[in-house]
Amino acid sequence: MKLITSRNNVLYREIRQLAGSAQARRKSARTILDGVHLCQAYLEYIGNPIFCVVNESSKNQPEIAEIFEASQVRGVSCIILRDFLYETVSQVEEGVGVLFVIEPPVYPVPEKMTQTAVLLDRIQDPGNLGSILRSASAAGIGDVFCSRGTAAAWSPRVLRAGMGAHFLVRIHENIDLEKLVDVSGVPVVAMVPTAKDRIYDFDLRQPLAWLFGHEGQGVSDTLQSKARVMLKIPHAGKQDSLNVAACAAVCFFEQLRQKAG
Known part of the structure; x- marks a missing residue:
């Protein structure tokens, strides 16, 4: 001492x-x-x-x-x-x-995704990133892949927002998401506000990779073109979109609901 x-x-x-x-x-x-x-x-x-x-x-x-x-x-x-x-x-x-x-733990990056995972394309707000990690942990998701340009996952602000989730999920930073999507062993679901299909009408009981994009720009066009599925969360009010962290929470727990149903 x-x-x-x-x-x-x-x-x-x-x-x-x-x-x-x-x-x-x-x-x-x-x-x-x-x-x-x-x-x-x-x-x-x-x-x-x-x-x-x-x-x-x-x-x-x-x-x-x-x-x-x-x-x-x-x-x-x-x-x-x-x-x-x-x-x-x-x-x-x-x-x-x-x-x-x-020293933040560093995990080996799997050759391809075979279980439900989260892909984050340039999420820049530390509060959003921490909240997504917390929701992923609560939903039992094991891996979160962060692209270059995403906020530093182990910064004090993200850690506080994550409330301990960092120690229950495997966080991979500076990942080339395009390469990861190309070899994915599970369907990649891009959340896009303009998509035609709703998450409630899609079978989420299978393993899949949730893809969420930049707060203002959304998922990049290249990643959208590589994703196997594009879905949206329908809105009843006039607000044009959900906060990305709120969107992620809805998706994760709709998947849990369907699995339990």
Whole structure:
């Protein structure tokens, strides 16, 4: 256990860079988990972080003390930051005072898809990406493939929106979706607002790959041409389209409904 009291401490400066700089996260292949829920989920589903960092004034709070003690028992390097230092690192408003430094897990990319999966074509909003991951996890989907141009899945904002889903699905980043679709072993379903067919009229009980596109531009024309099926969610009101994260949730749980029916 180490107490850090100075802004000039090398380890503190490294943690602060990870919290605030996407470039630092990419270069080091590390990221920050901020908050009790994410840290608990990581310990439960993944394993040991590189560092466990707590706020000095919060270290005796029951939830934080439990995480801190569990990390010590596992041999994790544990750090206490003075309050004024921790406040510059944590990005959670009114956070309770615990974060992990981790290396995001990297999974081998399958040669082709054989089970239900999610393909994300340039989804740029971190909140949307995190929500899609959370819905995919809740629906029991194992793999999420993110194209180049999609928001960094392991950024602090996406992690907070995902609420632990990152540790329950296999996330693959910077994927060439066109090549993946070309060799897919399951039907690829592109969600396109102008499609003729509705998701409710299509047999979703089979494994398939859900394809969702950029918030403004939608699925690229090339990917649309390669998809085996194009579907839409019908609307009753005047709103012309759903938020992509809401669309994904409707699709995943309509598939679950049909499987259960």
